[in-house]
Amino acid sequence: MIPRHVAVQSRRDRIKGVIVHNPYLPYPVRIDEITVETEDKSLKTFKFVFLNPGDEDNFAYRAGQFAELSIAGLGEIPIGIASSPTEKGFVKFTVFKTGKVTSYLHAMKEGDVMGVRGPMGNSYPWDLLEGKNVVIIGGGFAFTTLRSSIVHMLHPDNRSKFKDIHVIYGARSPGMLLYKDELMAWAERDDIHMHITVDGTDDPDWKYHKGFVPAITEQEAPPGTADTYAIVCGPPIMIKFTQPVLDKLGYGHDQIIMSLENRMKCGIGICGHCNIGKELVCKDGPVFTLEELNKTPKEY
Amino acid sequence: MKVIQIDKSELEAGLGKLEKAFRLIGPVKEKGYHLFKTLDSGQKPDLDYMNTRLSARSILYPQSEVMFEFSLDKADEQYAILREPEKDSQPRAVIGIRPCDADAYAVVRRNFDTPEYKDPYWLKNFEATTLVGLACSTPCPTCFCTSAVSGPFSDKNLDIMLVDNGDHYLARIATEKGEKLAADAGWQRPAEGAENRIEDLKLAAEAKIQSEISTDNLANQSLNDLYEAEAAIWEPEAFACINCGTCTHACPTCWCFDVQDETYGKSGFRMRNWDSCMYPLFSLHASGHNPRGTKTARVRQRFMHKLKYYVDKFEQGIQCTGCGRCVRLCPVNIDIRRICNKMNSYDPETCSCAVTS
Ligand SMILES: Cc1cc2nc3c(=O)[nH]c(=O)nc-3n(C[C@H](O)[C@H](O)[C@H](O)COP(=O)(O)OP(=O)(O)OC[C@H]3O[C@@H](n4cnc5c(N)ncnc54)[C@H](O)[C@@H]3O)c2cc1C
Ligand code: SF4
Ligand code: SF4
């Protein structure tokens, strides 16, 4: 058994005289706020603040990246970053309750201490998207890094860098939409085209779309011109039926951007868990164009 | 490079001197098989061996290792905050590692030591270790190192290579670490004309290697064509596999790991444990979806990784040193040599392999 009381070491260490960072060591964070997002309570948003000064700067990220949430004694899970780099002082993640770690996390309280390790992965291609029309297509709870992207693009410092922004976002019912207040607020703005939809609802006051995401995409998405890019995140079934619609609208496969999820452990390209062919989803992804995915085995 | 001569009768005394500065690790025989162990004071490594049953991977990368520890005592100021445990950083020397296992360290280093991320556990162990290898004068029948990325006298990743020459070893010192170890052991006697002798022994050993693989066409093959060669390669090869994971655990060039937290009373540990792509859990999502849900998909992953993905990604040859362990230990005779030759000779036009053995 390893002695428990050893001196707390710094996160930096020396290899060949060079100081290196232990990339497996999470930053300690405190849960600052927990928001229940959906009526079935299966999704909660966790807002974290870093315990150590300086860690927030070390965690500088781009929309589309993810992190490993670490709970001592339970393990780590990869979760997309839902806050935007333009939001300072905290990081946010929205988590679906499904297994061991996510269930424990759902039972944690504001004030509890845990860890965040990252940021990881490549992010959406922001350099490429500059000066372009951006069409965001999301379904279900895969809207987290899309929220990050929308908040990033709508920030006064950034909005002028993009042309038209369209968002098509669907959930089963109004109560299952993530970030509902923000969605409604964006729908009132004139610098973003919101197309919110639900599979069905009895609510007589529902003033947005009804129907599945692929159908709404067909009605509302702009045509696939050379300077229009689509970012698509959602359940496999949604992606399967949205792709032919985008093909029909004229989007090239290099203009369709997707974010993958595979089982992960290290998140930094070392443990070998997440590969699709020679690509590692954690390090070379999770964001790929459809053109890139056409060249890899379909192991996701 | 300098060659010295070490009489077999001097070896023990030299190792005795090394005990002060190094933790010594060497092959010992237990329950009928050789394995690498830390030697007790005065214990001799058994250099009269073919190869260890499991590879030397665990010397730098233990099968199960503590990454972090933490307190789960709420009264503790450091409650739930991970910290690195103190690790043994003492210099160590492996006496009698075979060239293929040392070359395997170079293969896996490309994974653990990348421009973006450094694995501190592997790298610190690697730096603390001096490798005193033992050239193979009588290779096993299942070895094919000469056509993989190694050879019976390959010392490109050794600090010192010992060559058995009757009543003495010829020792070729390749690095500064090797110089230091030889000096500490008091092994200094120059061996005149030894390079020629080593070259002769090397050629003789290479001539004894009975099997070889062809890898020349692997890089040219299309990744997707090989992946899709189900009927010609993957289904027949996977047919008998029981997904036991023996091949991956015995292999010196496999590196995959799982991370698990373990708790014990009010203390906890984040551990990493070797994992295997042969296990269904390796790629299972929380939703129940498994991108490699069939054993055919998992067998394909193992061989595609070693013989195609690695080849394309690093452009440094295959991820296999030809040690032959997986060939010897597979309970159903799945043979990487045959699979490699099939992949190398696969013709997507006819969906068949020109070489099938
Ligand atoms: C890049 C990326 C971004 C993600 N973003 C989000 C997000 O924003 N919100 C969200 O709710 N979920 C997200 N997920 C899925 C989330 O990681 C899994 O639901 C979670 O790991 C399940 O953990 P568990 O311990 O509760 O489940 P268990 O089934 O008990 O899983 C045990 C372990 O398996 C691994 N694992 C299981 N399923 C997955 C999976 N689908 N992906 C990766 N590792 C898995 C984890 O290491 C986990 O600790 C994301 C996954 C990836 C890869
Ligand atoms: S794949 Fe087989 S022969 Fe090659 S290094 Fe691993 S165990 Fe040895
Ligand atoms: S040792 Fe043989 S049977 Fe076992 S997993 Fe490997 S290939 Fe399959």
Ligand code: FES
């Ligand atoms: S999660 Fe470890 S390699 Fe991708």
